Amino acid sequence: MAIAKAERLMNLALCLLGTRRPLSKRELRGSIEAYLEAGSDDSFNRMFERDKDDLRELGLVIETVENLEGDTGYLARRDSNRLPAVTLDAEEAAALGLAAKVWQQARLAGAASGALQKLRAAGMPEEVDPYEAHSALEPRIPVHEAAFEPLMLACRDRRPVVFDYRKATAARPETRHVEPWALECWRGHWYLAGWDRDRGAERVFRLSRITGKVRSRAGKFTADVPDVVTVRETVASWAGEIADRSALLKLRSGAGYPLRAKATAIRELGDGWDELEIPYGHGMDAWLVEFGPDVVVLEPAELRADVVDRLRAVAKD
Secondary structure (H helix, E strand, O other): OHHHHHHHHHHHHHHHHHOOOOEEHHHHHHHOHHHHOOOOHHHHHHHHHHHHHHHHHOOOOOEEEEOOOOOEEEEOOHHHOOOOOOOOOHHHHHHHHHHHHHHHHOOOHHHHHHHHHHHHHOOOOOOOOOOOOOOOOOOOOOOOOOOHHHHHHHHHHOOOEEEEEOOOOOOOOEEEEEEEEEEEEEOOEEEEEEEEOOOOEEEEEEHHHEEEEEEEOOOOOOOOOOOOOOHHHHHHHHOOOOOOEEEEEEEEOOOOHHHHHHOOEEEEEEOOEEEEEEEEOOOHHHHHHOOHHHEEEEEOHHHHHHHHHHHHHHHHO
16 A cells, blocks of 8 residues: 555656646546546545645645636646755765664665665765775664664654553553654663653653554644653663662672673672672662572662562563
8 A cells, every 4th residue: 555655646746747737637637547546536536635735745846726717737847846956075975874884784774775875976975985894983773673663754754653562560561652752772772752642741662672563543743842852861860870879789700790880899709699889770670680680689678679579570471
C-alpha cells in the first residue's frame, strides 16, 4: 500500500510539473493509472484531494487555476518549485560525510549514501571524500533494536505510537501510548524521550525493553514538544550519574569494572571479594541489578532493599 501510494504521488507530481497549462481532474484521472482504477467518481475525488494535500505538505507548490469556462485546473510551475543551488564548504561536507558513516550499521545506510551522492552532484567539494578510510576515528552507533526505525520515523513525522514496555522492576510488559520526541544513544543503549499519554508526563524509554512491534496511531500530538529534549541528562539522573549520596558495596574480584571506575575507595576483603565505596543517585538500584550475584549492597539499607525488590520481581517472571 505504501509503495502504491508513493508511486501515485510521484506520478501526480510529474504530471503537474510537466504541464504548461492547468490540467483538470478529468485529464489527471485519464493520465494516472491508479486514478483510472478508482471504482467511482467519489472514490477518485477523495483520493485526488488527499494526494494533492500530501504533495503540498511535502513542499510542492500546486496552483489552482480557474479558466474562462469556470473549470478548475491544477499545475506546479517549475520556477515555483525549484530549490536554490546547494553550496557546501569543506567543513560542512566533512560533517555530512561523518554523519553518513555513523549510520553504516543501520538500515539508513542506503539512504545516507544516496543523499551524499545527490549532494556531490549538487556541488559538494570534490576534495572531500566522506567514505575515504583514512580517519583515525571510525564512528559507529550500533542499532540492534527493531523498535529503532519505526520510532525514528514517528519522531520525524510527529506521529503517536503504541508499544509494550517492560520496566526493570516489572515481571510483565505494559502497553504504553507515547508521543515520541527524540532518540538518543547513551553508553551503547538507545533511549526514546516523549510524552506518556497514560501518565500525563514526560518519560524516557530504553529501546531494548520494548517488546513486540511499535504501532503507529492516527491523530496529532496532545502535548507541546519542548525546544530542547534532554534525553541524556534524564537517563544519567535515573542511572545514578548525578550522585548525591554514597553507598558501600561488596563486589566479586575481577567483576563489575564500570562500578570500579566510579568507586572513590576500594579495599580487598579476601575470599574473592572487594569492598567499594561509590557515589550514587536516583536509579542506582536498577544499574546494580544488571551485575547479578557479583554485587552485594552493604549500605545504605534503603538501596539494599530496592535492589532486593528488583531481583524478586525478575525472579517471579
